Amino acid sequence: MRTQVGIVGAGPAGLMLSHLLHRAGIDSVIVENRSRAYCEARIRAGLIEQWAADMLVETGVGARMQRESMVHDGIHLNFGGGLHHIDFHKLVGKRVTIYGQQEVVKDLIARRLEDGTKILFEVEGTTLHDIGTAAPKIRFRHDGRADEIECDVIGGCDGFHGVSRPSIPSGVLTTYEREYPFGWLGILAQAQPVADELIYSYHRNGFSLYSMRSPSLVRYYLQCAPDEDPERWSDQQVWDELELRLSGVRVLPRGPVVEKIVAPMRSFVVEPMQHGRLFLAGDSAHIVPPTGAKGMNLAFADVRVLSKAIAAFYRSGATGLLDQYSQTCLRRVWKAQRFSWWMTRLFHLFPEETPFDRKRQLAELDYVASSAVAATSLAENYVGLPVE
Numbered sequence: 001m002r003t004q005v006g007i008v009g010a011g012p013a014g015l016m017l018s019h020l021l022h023r024a025g026i027d028s029v030i031v032e033n034r035s036r037a038y039c040e041a042r043i044r045a046g047l048i049e050q051w052a053a054d055m056l057v058e059t060g061v062g063a064r065m066q067r068e069s070m071v072h073d074g075i076h077l078n079f080g081g082g083l084h085h086i087d088f089h090k091l092v093g094k095r096v097t098i099y100g101q102q103e104v105v106k107d108l109i110a111r112r113l114e115d116g117t118k119i120l121f122e123v124e125g126t127t128l129h130d131i132g133t134a135a136p137k138i139r140f141r142h143d144g145r146a147d148e149i150e151c152d153v154i155g156g157c158d159g160f161h162g163v164s165r166p167s168i169p170s171g172v173l174t175t176y177e178r179e180y181p182f183g184w185l186g187i188l189a190q191a192q193p194v195a196d197e198l199i200y201s202y203h204r205n206g207f208s209l210y211s212m213r214s215p216s217l218v219r220y221y222l223q224c225a226p227d228e229d230p231e232r233w234s235d236q237q238v239w240d241e242l243e244l245r246l247s248g249v250r251v252l253p254r255g256p257v258v259e260k261i262v263a264p265m266r267s268f269v270v271e272p273m274q275h276g277r278l279f280l281a282g283d284s285a286h287i288v289p290p291t292g293a294k295g296m297n298l299a300f301a302d303v304r305v306l307s308k309a310i311a312a313f314y315r316s317g318a319t320g321l322l323d324q325y326s327q328t329c330l331r332r333v334w335k336a337q338r339f340s341w342w343m344t345r346l347f348h349l350f351p352e353e354t355p356f357d358r359k360r361q362l363a364e365l366d367y368v369a370s371s372a373v374a375a376t377s378l379a380e381n382y383v384g385l386p387v388e
């Protein structure tokens, strides 16, 4: 089959790219190796920067988010025995939206199908061909038959483990990477909220985070060993440890744990994010540790830049914006990397740290909580830096 833009991956990056292209009158086809049900159930962070929430609304896919999400003015920092509120709205005039990534994915899939975009789920053996030419191709098997998409441009939106990045010839990409010596044990539980906004918490046992998905569904995380087996933790142990680390807050309302996972922590960037007619977007090009909740927001920023560059290409044949795609995205990507690393270092215990480092961390938290200048920097980054 033939389309203008072939997209690998039906996560936030691929779906939003297809959506923005459709609004510019450009056709795309999406291939995805998982099922629709899997994509719609895949739980990730649930925090949307203000510009990205605005983009969802302005492009007509934000109606359910507006009805069901929670809009937060700020976050709480918990350290030294008390809560300290950082009020983003007061500091920088912006807010963040709490709405699960899988809900965004559901809304985008529904809209793509309504608009008549083809999404081929459960494809197998996807490979990319001729990406160095003006006629790249995506080959795969679907419903037991070999198939091919011929297109002008490929969006590589298939995540960290996808086939897009490894399809770029060796020697082209430079990798910048940092692994962290810990992971996050995350739970989703049917319990009452413990606070009106998220709590990022520093404790001698390690970092913890209180987040939420809805008024009756809470999300908590605990810093743990990178290779921790989530099944080794009983629900009671998780609740006890959370209550200890969030001490000084209040007694946590407990409830049935409906999911328990361990997430690895990694910072990763490849440069450039493109080769020939293949353009990487989202996790296929970069990973951030979840501490700043930047993953989906970075994916949206990439595809916003990419969709504009592709639209300019079809309007005039000019490749200037496409040529600059990587450079444009990377300036913002690296700032989000810096912020995610900074938040991670601020709150987590690193094995090599000394009592000096603990005192320094507490001083930095106190500085952020007590200086409007320092808090404004956190706020500006947290609500999302400008795109482009």
Ligand code: PHB
Pocket: 044, 045, 046, 047, 198, 209, 211, 212, 219, 290, 291, 292, 293
């Ligand atoms: C989440 O709700 O899953 C979440 C929120 C904020 C973070 C990370 C994860 O920094």
